[in-house]
Amino acid sequence: MFTTTDKRWPATRTMNTTAALIVGLYLGGASAEDVGGPYGFGAAPSEAELEAVTIAILPDGRHLPAGEGTAQTGKAVFETKCLACHGADLKGVKETGGAALVGGRGTLASGAAVKTVESYWPYATTVFDYVRRAMPFDAPGSLSNDEVYALVAYVLAQGGIIEETDVINADSLAKVKMPNRDGFIPDPRPDVRNYN
Amino acid sequence: MLIKEDQIYDEDTLRQIDEMAAAEQRHLAALKEDLEACDCKEGMFPNPTKAMGRRSFLTGGAMLAGATLVPRLSSAAAPAGAFEFPVPPDPTKMQGRPIDDGGYGSRSQFETEARWRYPTATKLSSWTMSPLASQVGNITPSGLHFERHHGGIPTIDPRRHALYVHGMVGKPLKLTMDDLKRFPSVTRKHFIECSGNGLTEWAKPKLKTVQGTHGLVSTSEWTGVPLSTILREVGVDDGAAWILAEGSDAAVMTRSIPLDKCWDDALLAYGQNGEAIRPEQGYPLRLVAPGFEGNTHIKWLRRLEISDIPFQTREETSKYTDLLGDGKARQFSFTMDAKSVITYPSGEMKIPGPGFYEITGLAWSGRGRIRRVEITTDGGQTWHNASLEGPIQSICTTRFRYGWIWDGNPAILQSRCQDETGYVQPTIKQLVDVRGMSGTFGSIYHLNGIQSWAIAANGEVSNVHHY
DSSP, X not given: OOOTTOTTOOTTOOHHHHHHHHHHHHHTTOOGGGOOOOOOOSBOOOHHHHHHHOOOOOTTOTTOOSOEEOHHHHHHHHHHHTHXXXXXXXXXXXXXXXXXOSOOXXXXXXXXXXXXXXXXXXXXXXXXXXXXXXXXTTSTTXXXXXXXXXXXXXXXXXXXXXXXXXXXETXXXXXXXXXXXXXXXXXXXXXXXXXX | OOOOHHHHSOHHHHHHHHHHHHHHHHHHHHHHHHHHTSSOTTSOSOOHHHHHHHHHHHHHHHHHTTOOSOOBTTOTTSOTTOOBOOOOSOTTSSOOOOSOSTTOOOOOTTXXXXXXXXXXXXXXXXXXXXXXXXXXXXXXXXGGSOEEESSOOOOOOTTTOEEEEXXXXXXXXXXXXXXXXXXXXXXXXXXXXXXXXTGGGSSSOOOSSHHHHHOSEEEEEEEEEEHHHHHHHHOBOTTOOEEEEEESSTTOOEEEEEHHHHHHTOEEEEEETTEEOOGGGTTTOEEEOTTBOGGGSOSSEEEEEEESSOOOOGGGTTSSOEEOTTSOEEEOOOBOOOEEEEEESOTTOBOOSSEEEEXXXXXXXXXXXXXXXXXXXXXXXXXXXXXXXSSOOTTSOEEEEEEEEEXXXXXXXXXXXXXXTSBBOOOHHHHHHHHXXXXXXXXXXXXXXXXXXXXXXXXXXXXXXXX
């Protein structure tokens, strides 16, 4: 017998058994609060539907799509679609709010931190994920996977993290070690021990 | 304590702070302009209601010359959320306006409190501050709830909206809004606070009003389905530990949330303060992760993907991480620690003279209920318990009150709260001492230090640092 405290309720139960269970609980004199599900609402999405929405990239590279690019191909895409906000030098354009993408390496403990993809971001997979979902700002989600791979390669190469000729794809991207990969620690708060 | 701003903030943050100060200044200047046009200088500034009242009264005078009771729908003078109507000299001597507002009310034309927006380069990625100084009670009106948007406010047809729940589950699900509303629901009051609330105030008092220093916190009554119900429905696989929540805005906002939190108290909310969630708060569906920083409460929620590890999204790596003095950064610093602030009297007000004042404000903690709020009116030499307005609810603001006789001498007012874990709200100095006193201090988030308001002999209230 499953209870509501069983957090991993088997999901293979059919709607008919579910309904039978709920009715059974009522007939058995159980109160309404005992009806903890499953309720069987909603539909099973198709494989194609799920594939279309599974766009978030894990840091080990899972969910990266087919395609590839290099810094050389990325340069042209950048100049057409990114340069206006991020600048020819990738240092950002204040008036547009476009962030600096490169530079700042070694500044995090210096007293004048410059946080960029190059200096701060711990995973290269995040660059692919973010550019594909949210960039360019005036046409988010419009880039092809090849364009995104190429742009990621361009930014990483401009930041001196990979070579101009390195091919970035689903295999190689997760293997890129970002300069600040080990720069993050867990949250120790409450960090001021004011208790009484 | 001597800390230079440029030792604490990076260049971008410094620029943001200056621009926020300028935006607040413009907001105050507009209020003052209204005030100067009226004879209400004895009031407790800022009090735009009186200024608006006079302007509308003049309108009313013009109406006497034979105009009808037709509202000036196109009037630029009507505050946001209001229509401007002519004001009769005696409302008992003529009929009021017909009951014909289309079935959805508006606020009084004399109420002008509004959020103000941080002047980012684009209006599509920005934030607005809630006017705490004028808020009464404990619920933030839905239209005054603070906002943070990264790609504008999407327009979503709820009939076409669906939530996918998939990943490490036994049975992936696609849930329409109608499906979601069939599940047993709960209603709970919770605050949501942006972890950037107060980011201007680390080095020295910067913004002048409580709207500027604390306006990124709001409280609503949220209604929806416990996320745990949906997790039981799909069946979570062994080894799962995180959930990616994804929004349906142009930023396709994503955050990874620990699975334990989702089992514990997270909510798939479709209701806010008795009606559907406002578009700017995530219509038709948002995640509510009680006590976690606001960015995790993903709006316009369209997808939950269960996984073994966090996704390391942009928002949980390059943003919403806390860079410390040694160059390391805290990550997944979710919980909003206990915090309180006096909203009356507060910055830029002027109290009219010696006598009785009810000091009041709000206290909240992401770790549970508020147990106690203490008030000092002498800069921390003596502390007195404030009365707390019940019922005190978990992970919700609590209004406090303390009766005070002002003797007319300069005074420094502070509140400090304690939550049910026993934790007492620290000073800003205590936070800086732990997180980084010198050198780089990029930890702009999670300032929950004690706020100080100085009262001058002439009654003017200003933002100060006082330890």
